[in-house]
Amino acid sequence: MIKKEGGKIITIGLIVNPIAGMGGSVGLKGTDGEMYQIAVKLGAKPVASERIQEVLSLVTRKDIHFIVAKGKMGEQYLKENSFDYEVVGKIGEETSHDDTLKILKEMKTMDIELLIFVGGDGTARDVLNVVGMDIPVIGIPSGVKMFSSAFTLSAHAAAEMINSFSNQFIDMEVLDINEEAFRDNRLDAKLYGFVRVPDIKHLLQGKKAPSNVTANAIDKKEEVANYIIENMEVDVVYILGPGTTLKTIANHLGVEKTLLGVDAVFNKQLINMDINEKKILEILEKYNKVKIIVTPIGGNGFIFGRGSKQISSNILNLVKKENIIIVSTLDKVGGLGCLRVDTGDYNVDLKLSGSIQVVVGYNEEIVMEVKC
Amino acid sequence: MLIDLSSNENPNEPSQSVIDAFFQSAQNLNRYVADEELNMLKRVIANYNHISEERIFIGTGTDFLIKEVLLNFSKNREIVTFNPTFFYSIEEAKYFVNKISKIQLAPPEYIINWDTFKEGSSLFILDYPNNPTGEYLLSKEILIMLLENKNNFVLIDEAYFEYSQMTFSDLLDDFSNLAILRTLDKAFALAGLRVSYLMAGDSFLKRLNPKNQLINRPACQAAIAAINDRRNAFDCVKKTIHERERLKKSIEDLGFVVFPSHTNFLLVKTSISEFALELKRKNILISDLSRTWFKDYYRIAVGSADENNKLLKAIKEIL
Numbered sequence: 001m002i003k004k005e006g007g008k009i010i011t012i013g014l015i016v017n018p019i020a021g022m023g024g025s026v027g028l029k030g031t032d033g034e035m036y037q038i039a040v041k042l043g044a045k046p047v048a049s050e051r052i053q054e055v056l057s058l059v060t061r062k063d064i065h066f067i068v069a070k071g072k073m074g075e076q077y078l079k080e081n082s083f084d085y086e087v088v089g090k091i092g093e094e095t096s097h098d099d100t101l102k103i104l105k106e107m108k109t110m111d112i113e114l115l116i117f118v119g120g121d122g123t124a125r126d127v128l129n130v131v132g133m134d135i136p137v138i139g140i141p142s143g144v145k146m147f148s149s150a151f152t153l154s155a156h157a158a159a160e161m162i163n164s165f166s167n168q169f170i171d172m173e174v175l176d177i178n179e180e181a182f183r184d185n186r187l188d189a190k191l192y193g194f195v196r197v198p199d200i201k202h203l204l205q206g207k208k209a210p211s212n213v214t215a216n217a218i219d220k221k222e223e224v225a226n227y228i229i230e231n232m233e234v235d236v237v238y239i240l241g242p243g244t245t246l247k248t249i250a251n252h253l254g255v256e257k258t259l260l261g262v263d264a265v266f267n268k269q270l271i272n273m274d275i276n277e278k279k280i281l282e283i284l285e286k287y288n289k290v291k292i293i294v295t296p297i298g299g300n301g302f303i304f305g306r307g308s309k310q311i312s313s314n315i316l317n318l319v320k321k322e323n324i325i326i327v328s329t330l331d332k333v334g335g336l337g338c339l340r341v342d343t344g345d346y347n348v349d350l351k352l353s354g355s356i357q358v359v360v361g362y363n364e365e366i367v368m369e370v371k372c
Numbered sequence: 373m374l375i376d377l378s379s380n381e382n383p384n385e386p387s388q389s390v391i392d393a394f395f396q397s398a399q400n401l402n403r404y405v406a407d408e409e410l411n412m413l414k415r416v417i418a419n420y421n422h423i424s425e426e427r428i429f430i431g432t433g434t435d436f437l438i439k440e441v442l443l444n445f446s447k448n449r450e451i452v453t454f455n456p457t458f459f460y461s462i463e464e465a466k467y468f469v470n471k472i473s474k475i476q477l478a479p480p481e482y483i484i485n486w487d488t489f490k491e492g493s494s495l496f497i498l499d500y501p502n503n504p505t506g507e508y509l510l511s512k513e514i515l516i517m518l519l520e521n522k523n524n525f526v527l528i529d530e531a532y533f534e535y536s537q538m539t540f541s542d543l544l545d546d547f548s549n550l551a552i553l554r555t556l557d558k559a560f561a562l563a564g565l566r567v568s569y570l571m572a573g574d575s576f577l578k579r580l581n582p583k584n585q586l587i588n589r590p591a592c593q594a595a596i597a598a599i600n601d602r603r604n605a606f607d608c609v610k611k612t613i614h615e616r617e618r619l620k621k622s623i624e625d626l627g628f629v630v631f632p633s634h635t636n637f638l639l640v641k642t643s644i645s646e647f648a649l650e651l652k653r654k655n656i657l658i659s660d661l662s663r664t665w666f667k668d669y670y671r672i673a674v675g676s677a678d679e680n681n682k683l684l685k686a687i688k689e690i691l
Contacts, residue, residue, distance in 0.1 A: 154645035154646045156645065156646040156649050156650065157645070157646050157649065160646075160649060330455075330664070331663070331664065333476070334455065334456065334476075334664055334665050335662075335663075335664075335665060335666050335667055336476075336478075337476075337478035337479075337666075338478065354485075355485050355488050357473065360474075361463075361466060361472075362466050362467065363466040363467065363469060363470070363471050363472055364463075364466050364471075364472045364474070365471060365472065365473050365474070366455050366473075366474045366475075366476050367473050367474065367475045367476060367485075367488065368476045369476075369478075369483075369485070
């Protein structure tokens with residue numbers, strides 16, 4: 001390992017899914033499972049290697065020690081550059097999802113400070129399963145399905161994240177869709193969880209940036225949580241939807257909460273965990289006053305109908321619009337022209353549409369339109 | 373050399389008479405600013421705007437004046453502004469106001485449902501023309517509707533008035549709950565001194581404490597000189613507007629969407645990924661709105677002809 005005089009070496013894991021994105025050019029919409037073999041037969045060419053090479057060519061810092069997967073899963077791209085690295089794990093001629101999981105587990109034990117992965121939503125899910133929110137990640141998109149907001153926008157952004165790596169992070173969603181449904185032209189996206197991504201937006205601002213970039217997303221979530229809790233009414237059930245903003249509220253209340261599930265709180269105590277539609281309907285019947293708190297999905301702004309299916313149209317039919325509280329951080333909704341609903345019941349969608357306030361800080365709300 | 377086009381500054385330096393006034397004021401810095409000096413500044417501003425001197429209230433920068441208004445008029449009120457906003461002081465008010473509501477601006481139409489704000493009791497802080505869109509998001513009819521509700525207070529920031537020549541100041545005598553905010557940061561090229569002023573309706577004047585018009589002598593004297601020498605400032609404004617239209621056309625020719633502007637900056641849209649970062653590598657700073665507001669949107673201040681040429685050259689290299 002090269003040690004720079006007085007400087008600290010940063011240890012970065014790198015894993016490339018060499019087959020990610022191959023389904024795209026041959027119109028397969030993904031290479032999960034057996035579809036990869038079909039993609040190869042159809043003459044698909046690898047795209048992941050180009051992406052990672054571009055990123056590495058833009059990395060200027062020299063104090064990196066890479067922990068890297070073998071061959072085309074990582075090593076081969078570093079060989080061509082002058083980076084310091086060591087190899088972990090073994091792989092065969094053809095790589096699979098199991099290789100990814102195995103290598104990620106090994107990397108996790110090696111004190112990496114940052115993990116770079118190249119792939120699509122499938123790879124992002126593997127990373128999520130092994131690394132979760134323990135290690136910050138940079139997702140370089142090369143898949144066919146790239147619905148997760150965790151992916152960087154470009155090779156330049158990825159390189160900038162590496163070059164200016166600091167302790168500012170932002171939570172991003174890992175979404176994946178059902179490939180079979182997608183091939184059928186149905187979009188069935190599911191939220192799988194969250195990873196932490198280096199936050200570089202502050203690097204790109206001039207002297208007079210919009211006021212919302214001065215605070216970081218984690219602080220803002222705390223603010224939202226404090227505000228919501230201070231304004232919680234007694235004898236009202238609060239149904240908390242999925243997401244890290246809702247999880248922060250639960251943390252501040254001192255109650256447990258599922259990250260992806262729906263949970264219920266009454267007088268600041270947890271009454272039900274990971275509840276389904278039936279259970280929520282029971283709660284609506286049993287209690288006089290029920291409020292629902294949800295956060296939009298990043299990128300598309302869905303508040304109901306995607307992501308949290310438990311809160312169904314039957315439930316929303318029984319809850320007044322004024323009893324629906326939307327919470328978010330500004331980085332998630334600031335780029336959205338509107339919020340969206342698609343509950344399957346047009347009348348419910350209509351009821352929810354129009355202006356709505358989104359809590360984005362303490363006493364701070366954004367006025368947005370809900371469209372259906 | 374770094375070219376900073378991120379903060380909507382004036383690329384021209386103040387005129388010699390302004391710099392002379394600044395240095396001369398340094399001779400008696402051991403003394404507080406006399407009322408007469410402040411009154412002189414107010415008189416000059418009043419004269420420039422054809423408005424009564426009593427309506428002028430001076431402050432050290434726009435954010436200072438917004439704070440002053442928030443302190444006096446935000447109790448039991450909802451603050452209404454746009455998102456994104458560049459008024460930092462609004463954020464600080466969140467612990468003592470009723471609520472801060474930011475109206476999301478969604479390009480390209482920026483449709484705003486003003487009826488939502490018809491009732492109630494709010495303090496509106498709105499810019500005209502708006503930053504970062506460069507557009508007028510408010511009409512006289514809407515403003516009058518907001519002002520007719522006497523529980524509302526409305527503060528309009530006209531920071532770019534010298535570029536737009538559009539103002540609501542003619543409503544000040546009819547609506548006591550209106551105040552207009554101006555600054556010498558932009559057209560008068562004094563961003564480094566932070567001199568701003570309010571033209572305030574009677575209800576505002578009743579509560580604002582004249583003792584809080586704190587400004588330092590160099591700023592006060594330079595501001596007087598700058599407004600007295602406004603012919604020079606207006607010449608610079610003319611040049612900037614000319615450059616703005618040239619830049620707009622040139623950037624459009626490169627395949628960007630460039631929105632109409634009534635200010636000294638342009639809002640542009642491009643699908644070039646990480647456009648701001650690419651320019652930063654070439655030592656040009658612009659305002660990146662793509663992460664904090666809409667993807668692909670950037671705000672570029674109009675620089676000097678030379679700076680604008682360098683910007684255009686850099687964009688061509690990126691393409």
